Amino acid sequence: MAYEPQQPRRRQRRAETTAEQLLQAARTVFETRGYQAATVGTITKAASTAHGTFYLYFRNKQDAFAKVMEDAVTRMYQEAQAPWAAHPRDALRVALSGFLQVFADHRGLWRALIEGALQDAEIEKMWMELRRPFVERIERLLERNRQASLIRDELDTTVAAHALGSMVEWFAFAHYALGEPGEDRVPQDRVVDGLVDVWLHAAFAGTLAPAAVPALDR
Amino acid sequence: MAYEPQQPRRRQRRAETTAEQLLQAARTVFETRGYQAATVGTITKAASTAHGTFYLYFRNKQDAFAKVMEDAVTRMYQEAQAPWAAHPRDALRVALSGFLQVFADHRGLWRALIEGALQDAEIEKMWMELRRPFVERIERLLERNRQASLIRDELDTTVAAHALGSMVEWFAFAHYALGEPGEDRVPQDRVVDGLVDVWLHAAFAGTLAPAAVPALDR
Amino acid sequence: MAYEPQQPRRRQRRAETTAEQLLQAARTVFETRGYQAATVGTITKAASTAHGTFYLYFRNKQDAFAKVMEDAVTRMYQEAQAPWAAHPRDALRVALSGFLQVFADHRGLWRALIEGALQDAEIEKMWMELRRPFVERIERLLERNRQASLIRDELDTTVAAHALGSMVEWFAFAHYALGEPGEDRVPQDRVVDGLVDVWLHAAFAGTLAPAAVPALDR
Amino acid sequence: MAYEPQQPRRRQRRAETTAEQLLQAARTVFETRGYQAATVGTITKAASTAHGTFYLYFRNKQDAFAKVMEDAVTRMYQEAQAPWAAHPRDALRVALSGFLQVFADHRGLWRALIEGALQDAEIEKMWMELRRPFVERIERLLERNRQASLIRDELDTTVAAHALGSMVEWFAFAHYALGEPGEDRVPQDRVVDGLVDVWLHAAFAGTLAPAAVPALDR
DNA sequence: CATGAATGAGCATTCATTCAT
DNA sequence: TATGAATGAATGCTCATTCAT
Numbered sequence: 001m002a003y004e005p006q007q008p009r010r011r012q013r014r015a016e017t018t019a020e021q022l023l024q025a026a027r028t029v030f031e032t033r034g035y036q037a038a039t040v041g042t043i044t045k046a047a048s049t050a051h052g053t054f055y056l057y058f059r060n061k062q063d064a065f066a067k068v069m070e071d072a073v074t075r076m077y078q079e080a081q082a083p084w085a086a087h088p089r090d091a092l093r094v095a096l097s098g099f100l101q102v103f104a105d106h107r108g109l110w111r112a113l114i115e116g117a118l119q120d121a122e123i124e125k126m127w128m129e130l131r132r133p134f135v136e137r138i139e140r141l142l143e144r145n146r147q148a149s150l151i152r153d154e155l156d157t158t159v160a161a162h163a164l165g166s167m168v169e170w171f172a173f174a175h176y177a178l179g180e181p182g183e184d185r186v187p188q189d190r191v192v193d194g195l196v197d198v199w200l201h202a203a204f205a206g207t208l209a210p211a212a213v214p215a216l217d218r
Numbered sequence: 219m220a221y222e223p224q225q226p227r228r229r230q231r232r233a234e235t236t237a238e239q240l241l242q243a244a245r246t247v248f249e250t251r252g253y254q255a256a257t258v259g260t261i262t263k264a265a266s267t268a269h270g271t272f273y274l275y276f277r278n279k280q281d282a283f284a285k286v287m288e289d290a291v292t293r294m295y296q297e298a299q300a301p302w303a304a305h306p307r308d309a310l311r312v313a314l315s316g317f318l319q320v321f322a323d324h325r326g327l328w329r330a331l332i333e334g335a336l337q338d339a340e341i342e343k344m345w346m347e348l349r350r351p352f353v354e355r356i357e358r359l360l361e362r363n364r365q366a367s368l369i370r371d372e373l374d375t376t377v378a379a380h381a382l383g384s385m386v387e388w389f390a391f392a393h394y395a396l397g398e399p400g401e402d403r404v405p406q407d408r409v410v411d412g413l414v415d416v417w418l419h420a421a422f423a424g425t426l427a428p429a430a431v432p433a434l435d436r
Numbered sequence: 437m438a439y440e441p442q443q444p445r446r447r448q449r450r451a452e453t454t455a456e457q458l459l460q461a462a463r464t465v466f467e468t469r470g471y472q473a474a475t476v477g478t479i480t481k482a483a484s485t486a487h488g489t490f491y492l493y494f495r496n497k498q499d500a501f502a503k504v505m506e507d508a509v510t511r512m513y514q515e516a517q518a519p520w521a522a523h524p525r526d527a528l529r530v531a532l533s534g535f536l537q538v539f540a541d542h543r544g545l546w547r548a549l550i551e552g553a554l555q556d557a558e559i560e561k562m563w564m565e566l567r568r569p570f571v572e573r574i575e576r577l578l579e580r581n582r583q584a585s586l587i588r589d590e591l592d593t594t595v596a597a598h599a600l601g602s603m604v605e606w607f608a609f610a611h612y613a614l615g616e617p618g619e620d621r622v623p624q625d626r627v628v629d630g631l632v633d634v635w636l637h638a639a640f641a642g643t644l645a646p647a648a649v650p651a652l653d654r
Numbered sequence: 655m656a657y658e659p660q661q662p663r664r665r666q667r668r669a670e671t672t673a674e675q676l677l678q679a680a681r682t683v684f685e686t687r688g689y690q691a692a693t694v695g696t697i698t699k700a701a702s703t704a705h706g707t708f709y710l711y712f713r714n715k716q717d718a719f720a721k722v723m724e725d726a727v728t729r730m731y732q733e734a735q736a737p738w739a740a741h742p743r744d745a746l747r748v749a750l751s752g753f754l755q756v757f758a759d760h761r762g763l764w765r766a767l768i769e770g771a772l773q774d775a776e777i778e779k780m781w782m783e784l785r786r787p788f789v790e791r792i793e794r795l796l797e798r799n800r801q802a803s804l805i806r807d808e809l810d811t812t813v814a815a816h817a818l819g820s821m822v823e824w825f826a827f828a829h830y831a832l833g834e835p836g837e838d839r840v841p842q843d844r845v846v847d848g849l850v851d852v853w854l855h856a857a858f859a860g861t862l863a864p865a866a867v868p869a870l871d872r
Numbered sequence: 873c874a875t876g877a878a879t880g881a882g883c884a885t886t887c888a889t890t891c892a893t
Numbered sequence: 894t895a896t897g898a899a900t901g902a903a904t905g906c907t908c909a910t911t912c913a914t
Contacts, residue, residue, distance in 0.1 A: 018873085018874085034336060034337065036254055036337055037337070039907085039908060039909080040908075040909060040910085041907095041908070041909090049874080049875090050874060050875040050876055051875080051876060051877090051910095052874070052875055052876060052877095052910090052911080052912080053873085053874055053875070053876095054909095054910095055909095055910070055911080056873070056874075060909075060910075061908095061909065061910095111336050114332065114336060115333060115336040115337065117396070118252060118329050118332060118333040118336075119252060119254060119255070119333065124396060124397070127396075128396060128397055131392075152419065154415065155412075155415065156408060156411065156412040156415070158404065158412075159404060159408060159409055159411075159412025159413065159416075160412055160415075160416055162389060162392070162393065162404075163385050163389050163412060163413055163416050164385070164416070166384070166385055166388040166389040166391075166392055167381050167382070167384055167385030167388065167389075169388055169392075170384035170385065170387055170388025170389075170391070171380060171381050171384040171385075171388075173384075173388070174380070174384055174387075175380070178335070178342060178346065179342075179346060186376065186377060186380075190374060190377060191377055193374065193377075194373075194374040194376075194377025194378055194381060195377065195381055197372065197373065197374070197378075198377075198378055198381050198382070198420040198421075199420075201370065201419050201420050201421075202415075202416040202417075202419050202420040203416075203419075232892095232893095232898070232899095233897085233898060233899095236898075236899080257882085257883065257884085258883075258884060258885085259882095259883075259884090267899075267900090268899060268900040268901055269884095269885090269900085269901060269902090270885090270886080270887080270899075270900060270901060270902095271898080271899055271900070271901095272884095272885095273884095273885070273886080274897095274898070274899075278884075278885075279883095279884070279885095454894085454895085470772060470773065472690055472773055473773070475886085475887060475888080476887075476888060476889085477887075477888090485895080485896090486895060486896040486897055487889095487896080487897060487898090488889090488890080488891080488895070488896055488897060488898095489894080489895055489896070489897095490888095490889095491888095491889070491890080492894065492895075496888075496889075497887095497888070497889095547772050550768065550772060551769060551772040551773065553832070554688060554765050554768060554769040554772075555688060555690060555691070555769065560832060560833070564832060564833055567828075588855065590851065591848075591851065592844060592847065592848040592851065594840065594848075595840060595844060595845055595847075595848025595849065595852075596848055596851075596852055598825060598828070598829070598840075599821050599825050599848060599849055599852050600821070600852070602820070602821055602824040602825040602827075602828055603817050603818070603820055603821030603824065603825075605824055605828075606820040606821065606823055606824025606825075606827070607816060607817050607820040607821075607824075609824070610785075610816070610820055610823075611816070614771070614778060614782065615778070615782060622812065622813060622816075626810060626813060627813055629810065629813075630809075630810040630812075630813025630814055630817060631813065631817055633808065633809065633810070633814075634813075634814055634817050634818070634856040634857075635856075637806065637855050637856050637857075638851075638852040638853075638855050638856040639852075639855075668877070668878095668913095668914095669876085669877060669878095672877075672878080693903085693904065693905080694904075694905060694906080695903095695904075695905090703878075703879090704878060704879040704880055705879085705880065705881090705905095705906090706878075706879060706880065706881095706906085706907080706908080707877080707878055707879070707880095708905095708906095709905095709906070709907080710876095710877070710878075714905075714906075715904095715905070715906095
């Protein structure tokens with residue numbers, strides 16, 4: 001009840017620290033154990049706080065996950081959009097390479113994100129929103145190039161943007177986040193080259209004689 | 219064994235009925251509630267059997283899931299391999315269309331499958347194995363056409379097979395299995411056309427002057 | 437409904453076989469897994485009969501255990517009372533040696549017996565009754581030798597009989613039935629010598645000239 | 655940690671109370687129902703705590719049993735090692751008498767202990783370890799007196815220690831812990847006298863002048 | 873703000889026993 | 894007699910959440 005001069009600040013600092021600890025711990029725990037297998041107890045233990053303190057900063061486990069993921073996923077999609085070189089083919093290389101690298105580095109977070117999204121509608125919504133700009137950016141890219149007549153006329157840019165975005169995302173997921181962590185995989189360089197190749201041919205203009213398309217066997 | 223005249227048949231029929239009820243119930247429950255949220259109790263209740271009966275037909279929850287999924291997923295990937303028309307472009311259309319349709323129809327099962335895979339290493343393994351033939355088939359297709367010189371020389375068929383397979387899978391997942399069930403989506407015809415288009419240009423031969431590749435915006 | 441000449445006999449023989457199989461299987465299962473850990477399913481599987489058949493021959497698990505044990509334990513105590521040599525010290529040696537041997541050979545059955553007795557009053561009662569002659573025999577022995585003035589005057593034969601009987605029984609139990617099965621133990625010869633020594637001095641009078649040791653009845 | 659003025663004490667007291675209630679309840683339940691028949695639910699009900707609280711204080715049922723028994727059994731074997739009178743024969747009397755009394759008073763716990771040991775290898779191990787000092791102490795006693803030439807030369811002290819220890823233990827078990835609780839038994843005084851008598855003659859040298867019996871130290 | 877003891881609903885799994893055939 | 898499918902009660906354990914201090 002006495003008037004405290006600078007106590008509030010210290011208290012606030014303390015709170016921030018605790019919040020930071022908890023967020024950090026939650027991130028680590030979700031990353032290593034996944035959404036459902038992560039427990040509040042594990043998180044508070046990792047954060048060296050009391051069990052109850054968790055509920056001072058998060059409404060519940062779901063909320064903590066959302067907060068962790070919002071931050072993490074934003075950073076991940078951003079990392080994947082790092083500024084790129086001037087040369088176009090190389091530019092695409094850099095972008096894809098960055099995205100794959102982020103995926104490989106945060107395997108656990110991606111797994112947790114998808115797991116969480118499947119168990120919790122709010123997480124799902126959040127993810128969809130964080131993901132949208134990623135696809136929209138591809139669409140904008142295609143649109144712009146269409147105006148420059150570099151894109152094949154008949155390309156449905158909306159569908160193509162979704163398809164190419166999905167291709168990268170899912171390829172990365174299946175390649176890096178699924179299967180045994182230490183498993184042998186196609187080396188990243190080769191993967192990037194292949195993806196760039198598919199991208200370029202899929203979207204950009206060129207003489208593509210339909211007659212050349214062969215029969216697809218079963 | 220040789221004691222009962224023709225009763226075994228009756229018993230057997232009863233057993234088959236129970237098995238069918240349980241499998242059906244398990245399928246429904248997994249489909250509507252997901253992997254983790256599905257409980258043995260819910261399944262047996264839905265099947266109108268005693269709780270313990272579940273363990274007469276499944277080793278455990280995971281096993282039930284595997285059995286449900288093996289059946290369902292196999293059917294799903296097979297649908298995408300349905301015999302197809304003579305015209306190659308149409309053939310691809312039919313295959314993709316079938317795959318997307320199945321996906322749209324079994325949104326819940328796919329969600330459950332991925333959720334399960336992320337929570338249970340065995341399920342993950344099972345899925346990877348069910349999925350492999352799907353990708354391998356694409357690779358074989360590309361290889362065969364390469365020998366017919368219909369495929370671009372520089373195409374890395376392994377990477378491309380994974381990439382194109384992933385594209386379809388993830389597109390389908392993101393498009394049909396994520397988001398609100400009733401949400402408005404791009405109409406399926408347009409989607410199929412777009413995907414076929416990307417496929418054909420990505421893999422098959424044509425003059426694609428690198429010079430034509432434009433700058434990619436950020 | 438027709439008059440069957442020798443069908444009954446065959447049927448009876450079949451029944452005996454089933455009964456025998458079940459009893460044998462039950463014995464094995466109880467011996468290897470103990471009372472509580474043994475399950476009806478394991479027993480019927482071992483006996484190659486249907487689950488339900490078990491209840492044709494036994495009222496329940498407890499009953500099966502009682503039947504197995506009655507037989508087995510009787511045999512065990514009897515084996516331990518095998519006819520013995522004429523020389524008294526050696527006679528005692530033979531008797532103790534036999535008892536210990538039986539114990540060592542049927543470690544599992546003893547464990548199961550005691551476990552069962554502790555969980556089931558009927559088993560307990562049965563055991564007490566099977567055990568009683570064992571102690572009474574010792575008591576009779578001491579009494580007889582008292583009349584021959586070979587026993588110390590002040591010996592309370594009743595208590596001594598219980599004490600010496602218990603000593604052997606428990607020693608055997610702790611030595612052979614408890615602890616790791618393969619554990620190193622004091623070699624049996626030395627054990628027998630020690631026990632004989634304690635017995636003789638505990639009960640018999642004066643300087644124990646081997647000649648003084650009387651015949652042990654059976 | 656430094657936040658709460660003196661509340662921790664109150665909380666701590668509360669926690670101690672709960673711990674005490676649970677331990678007490680567990681003890682009672684194990685004593686009256688045995689190891690296997692005791693359930694966590696029964697214990698928490700008896701302790702008036704929530705089911706989950708049990709796992710705040712015990713890792714699992716086995717752990718609770720171990721904790722109950724460690725406490726009880728230690729006390730029981732110690733009772734048999736209570737400081738004793740100067741007169742050696744009386745000293746032995748006191749020790750044996752104490753042991754038997756404790757046994758008679760805790761019939762249920764002994765039963766549970768043995769039952770538990772037969773069902774759970776860890777409990778068995780724990781018991782063997784609690785029991786060992788009891789036997790070793792006897793052995794040390796005999797060894798010491800051997801040096802004072804009060805022990806018969808030919809006595810195998812290791813075997814004798816096991817044998818005499820077993821005798822007392824098993825006698826007590828069979829006499830007090832088995833059979834109907836209210837059954838008529840040989841009166842305790844007579845039992846003690848008999849056991850002492852056997853002990854002394856079994857182990858000590860020659861004509862047993864009471865004076866010759868040495869002090870039994872700890 | 874922080875603590876951590878307490879709660880209790882929830883779940884997978886086992887198994888003795890029954891009974892229709 | 895024999896079968897084996899079906900039953901369902903019972904139990905140990907986890908963990909998100911609350912709340913008195």
